[in-house]
Amino acid sequence: MLKFDHVSKIYKKGKRAVDDLTFEIEQGEFIVLIGPSGCGKTTTMKMINRLIEPTEGNIYLNGENILDIDPVKLRRKIGYVIQQIGLFPHMTIEQNISLVPRLLKWPEEKRRERAKSLLTLVDMTPDFLDRFPFELSGGQQQRIGVLRALAADQPLILMDEPFGALDPITRDSLQSEFKKLQQKLGKTIVFVTHDMDEALKLADRIAIMKEGRLIQFDTPDEILRNPANTFVEEFIGKERLAQARPHIQTVDQIMNQAPVAVNGDVSLTDAIKIMKNRRVDTLLVIDEERKLEGYIDVENIDINRKKAKVVSEIVQRDIYAVKTGTLVRDTIRKFLNKGIKYVPVVDDEHHLVGIVTRANLVDVVYDSIWGEGNGVENGVHS
Template structure:
């Protein structure tokens, strides 16, 4: 799909920003470039759509040298998302999304249809199409920036720290949305970040750069388990739990398979009795088929017991979940960052499968940090 063939970029009077890079990106692959400031990662990305042109070597897209393509046509065939979003304030959301399709002379009805289709991908209602950027939150604006890059259905999308300006919770949710979107659409993504957690979460392969050169290229697990040198070890952080204990990788391996639950039709009094029996202060709410609907806790019941009788009337549906197969390192990151007590594990049909708790994570942390020391101490005795 994308190939760097002995690519070098030298700025006048400076050292090489990119030094003899050789790299191939497969179709549908999510590749993340990361490294210290000034390592050449952003220069590398900008050479792909010729915002910066290489000094030596060739960059090929589908076997065609980008320097031999019409510049305007090249850029219209590549999606581009940046941290500053760059939505046009005087244009509606539809007009912003449809910018490239309009340049490509798509008819109005096709542009509108495409914008509606894209909004559905990020669970935004069609009513947003006629709003203006200032009427949207920062996270919503960033979603529109991503959709604009997808509008003309380009096979390749470049993303330069697109979520860097967002608050941590919005950033987490957008990362998850975009990874699912990329997997469902099969787009090839080249992504630049300075955040190792973001790289580990999103990438199929990570490219670590230093001083314009590739230091290591590999999957997140390959890099975590086999860093090539001390620079990579220090850059990714030696404390990463999955490296310390690689046998535990997914949430199923530590989740409780029998979380405390209640059905929507139960009364609040019955819910309290279940809490007493299970010695918990909250319950996950499921329907008759075991599909997760939300949760209730002591506080919710106390606030509503005088005006409601059934669980289904008062349950809270705002609940962060993970699906089976989710990497444990991502779940640890979420629980610690968001201060959550637990995370339900669901399947693709939303059936409740288990529960990851802070206590179960504490066991992993304990074993990862002190387990070996305890074992040695026992041996010495």
């Protein structure tokens, strides 16, 4: 997909902003460039769409040398999102999203349909199409900036700290949203950030840079387990390294595989009995195929028991769940940020396969910090 072949960027007086970079990125990968200020990460990214021209070496996009492609045509093949997204205030949301398709002379109806379908990907309704940027929140504007980069269906998207200006809660939500979107659409992403937690959460592989050189280029887990040198160790931080236990990586390894769950046709009376017998205050709700539908809890039952008879009448559907294979460290972050008590685990078809509770995580956290090795290693899950 994308190949750097001994690429350097040299400025006046011989300063090497980027020094002899050689690496390859596969189709559909999410690559994060990270390093201290001035390490060359943004310069590296901008050379891909020739906002900055390489001094030495070559960059190949799908086997074609980008220096042989007209810069304007090249940029129309590549999506680009920056921190200050720069929506045009006098244009509607539809016009902002459809900017590149219009330049590519797509028919008006095709542009509108594309904009409408993209909005649904980020849980925004079609009525947003006729609004203007000032009518949107910061998080919504950032979503539109991302959609604009996706509008012409370019296979490669460049992103320069796109979530850096957002508040932590909105930022966390958008990170999760965008990672799911990238996986669904199969786009290749080159993403610049200075935030190691963001890199660990989003990346398939992380390129750590220092003084224009590539120090380590590997998966998040491999970098956490085997930092290339002391610079990488210090850049990652001791706390993150302490949590990088090779034997506990995903929620599958710590989840309770028999969560307490009921079907929607169970009566509230029986639901209360199950809660009492299993000593829980919440029940997950599943359908006949064991797909997760939501949950009910004691408070919900107490409020509705006089006017409802079965679980399906009061099920709460706004439930946060994670997929099998999700990293434990990401789940821990969700517990801390959202203040939740548990997280259901589902497979790709949304079948309920387990649950992670705060108690499940206690041993993982304690072992990460003090190395006791009790609980999880012995198969004991609270």
